[in-house]
Amino acid sequence: MTIESINEFLRQAGFNFVVYDMGRRMVRLTPQQFNQFENGVLTYPTPFQLHAWLGLLGWQEENKSHHFIWFLKLPLDELGKINPLARDELLHYLVNQLGQRLLTSEEGTDSTTTLAALPYGFTPGEESMAMFHAKAARILEHAPSRYYNHARDYLSGAQGYDQWAFVGMQGLAEVVARWQQDDNLNRLQQAIPQLPSEPFGQLCRFLEHEDIPAELATTLINRAKHDRASEFSRADLVAILRALSGCTSSRIRQSLIQQVLAEAYGTDIEILAAISGRCWEDLQDKDICRLFLECLANNTHGQSGFTHLLIDLLAIPGMREPVMQGLRDPNRSIELAQAMGQFFKQLGA
Numbered sequence: 001m002t003i004e005s006i007n008e009f010l011r012q013a014g015f016n017f018v019v020y021d022m023g024r025r026m027v028r029l030t031p032q033q034f035n036q037f038e039n040g041v042l043t044y045p046t047p048f049q050l051h052a053w054l055g056l057l058g059w060q061e062e063n064k065s066h067h068f069i070w071f072l073k074l075p076l077d078e079l080g081k082i083n084p085l086a087r088d089e090l091l092h093y094l095v096n097q098l099g100q101r102l103l104t105s106e107e108g109t110d111s112t113t114t115l116a117a118l119p120y121g122f123t124p125g126e127e128s129m130a131m132f133h134a135k136a137a138r139i140l141e142h143a144p145s146r147y148y149n150h151a152r153d154y155l156s157g158a159q160g161y162d163q164w165a166f167v168g169m170q171g172l173a174e175v176v177a178r179w180q181q182d183d184n185l186n187r188l189q190q191a192i193p194q195l196p197s198e199p200f201g202q203l204c205r206f207l208e209h210e211d212i213p214a215e216l217a218t219t220l221i222n223r224a225k226h227d228r229a230s231e232f233s234r235a236d237l238v239a240i241l242r243a244l245s246g247c248t249s250s251r252i253r254q255s256l257i258q259q260v261l262a263e264a265y266g267t268d269i270e271i272l273a274a275i276s277g278r279c280w281e282d283l284q285d286k287d288i289c290r291l292f293l294e295c296l297a298n299n300t301h302g303q304s305g306f307t308h309l310l311i312d313l314l315a316i317p318g319m320r321e322p323v324m325q326g327l328r329d330p331n332r333s334i335e336l337a338q339a340m341g342q343f344f345k346q347l348g349a
Helices: 006-012 031-038 084-104 126-139 148-156 161-166 169-177 184-191 197-207 214-229 234-246 250-261 269-278 280-284 286-297 302-314 320-327 334-346
Strands: 016-021 027-029 051-060 063-075
Touching: 006 031, 006 084, 016 126, 027 031, 051 126, 063 084, 063 126, 126 169, 126 197, 148 161, 148 169, 148 184, 161 197, 169 184, 169 197, 184 214, 197 214, 197 234, 214 234, 214 250, 234 250, 234 269, 250 269, 250 280, 250 286, 269 280, 269 286, 269 302, 280 286, 280 320, 286 302, 286 320, 286 334, 302 320, 302 334
Parallel strands: none
Antiparallel strands: 016 027, 016 051, 051 063
C-alpha cells in the first residue's frame, strides 16, 4: 500500500499525534486542518516568512514514554499551500529512512535530537523549545521538570522578585502551560504587577502561547496602565500585547489595542509589529484596522517598516480584504496615501 501523507504514515505506525503551528503563536492545528494542508487543499492559516512552521508530538497510547518530537519548516507555494515537492521529499524520508527507527527507538526518550537529517527540519529558539516541551509533558501526562516548583516558589514572592536570575526558563514555561493546575493562576496574578521587566517579558512570551482567561488579561492590562501612568516601558507594553494575543476575551484585548494606537507611542515599530504579528485577527475590525494603518504610515522605521509589516499581514489568509479596505478608505490621511502609493510602486503595481 502506498503511503501518501504524514497522517497516514503515523497512524499505520500506531502513533497518536498533535500538530502545533510554531510560526507566530503556538496554536494547535485540528486534525482536519493538518490533513487538508498536507493534501494541498487548505491554504496554511498562519504563514510566516512564506513557510509553515510546525511542531509535531507523537506517542503510542499504551506507552507514552515512547514518543517523538519533530519540528518542520515547510515551504509554501504562491497560493499559501504546501509545496508538493517538499511534501513528497519529506514523506519519502519518513517512509524509507525513519520508519523502522521510529518503531524501535529506545523507550523513555524522545527523538528530538536524533532527527538532524530530517528534511525541512529546524531548531526552535530556546523559549519556543521550552514552551513546546512544557505543552508536550502536559499532553503526555508526564511530571514537570525539577525547575517547576522553583518557578512556582518564585512567583509566590517567597524568594523576592529580584531573584529572577535563578529561575529556570523551563520551570516558568511549565507554570504557564499548567496555569489551570496547582493554584498557578493565583500565583501568576500575584506576581505580574511586581515582576521586574526582564522576567515579566519572558513570562509574557510564554503566555502568548496559551488561551489565557479574562481575569489574567485584566491583570496584565492593569500593569500596562500603571506603566503608562508612570515611566512608560515600551518593552513591557510589547510583552503585554503579545501575552494578550491568546486571551479568550477579544473585547479586552481590542480595547487595549485601540488605546495604544491612540497614543503617541502607537507609531513605535515594535508595538505595531506585536499587534500585526500576534493580534492580527483584531485588525479585521474596521476601526482598529484604520487606526493601525494610520500609525503604520507614520511608524518609527519609515517606509521600510510600513512595507515589511504590510506584506506580512497581506500574506495571512483572511487579512487581505480588511487591510485593502483600510488602505482605500477615502478619509485616509495624506501620510497613509503616500505610504500606500510608495508600497505599490515598490511592488511594481
